[in-house]
Amino acid sequence: MSLTQVFLGLGSNIERETHLQAGLDALAAFLVDIRCSAVFESEPVGIKSGSFFNFVVSAYTDLPLMELDRRLKFIEADNGRYAPDRRGLPLDIDVLLYGELVGNFDGLVLPRAEILKNAFVLWPLSLIAPERVHPGVGKSFATLWAESQIDQVLAPVAFEWRGEQLTPSNLL
Numbered sequence: 439m440s441l442t443q444v445f446l447g448l449g450s451n452i453e454r455e456t457h458l459q460a461g462l463d464a465l466a467a468f469l470v471d472i473r474c475s476a477v478f479e480s481e482p483v484g485i486k487s488g489s490f491f492n493f494v495v496s497a498y499t500d501l502p503l504m505e506l507d508r509r510l511k512f513i514e515a516d517n518g519r520y521a522p523d524r525r526g527l528p529l530d531i532d533v534l535l536y537g538e539l540v541g542n543f544d545g546l547v548l549p550r551a552e553i554l555k556n557a558f559v560l561w562p563l564s565l566i567a568p569e570r571v572h573p574g575v576g577k578s579f580a581t582l583w584a585e586s587q588i589d590q591v592l593a594p595v596a597f598e599w600r601g602e603q604l605t606p607s608n609l610l
Contacts, residue, residue, distance in 0.1 A: 469497035475562035477597035
């Protein structure tokens, strides 16, 4: 079976390290060759809450798109995303890119619009896949980041997963 490269956006604003590490551990159970961008702290966009930790994951999967999305929703649920009494967002995992797919797939629009709107998505993508071309725009993520005029402040933060520092020291 062939593998498809996927890019996922992860974020949390409640027990951020705990939930993001749990999310990565769960992803490692069914994705291969996981690579993580640097982790950034950012102010919330579109909701009133505490600040977020966000980053992007590159990996490969043999799962069809909708099965991948279904599993991501289970991981979010396992981390309290849909709990009726939750305050904030324990874990958010979004499919940003699935191979070169462009379009609306049962309500899942790819590439995800947030790539071009949010610095906490575009900057990590430009770091993890600088030469990768946005399939809808036709420019590399490095170029899109360099040309972006997104007015959001991000702060790189130290973050470790499985003994590996995700944010390089030159960013800290």
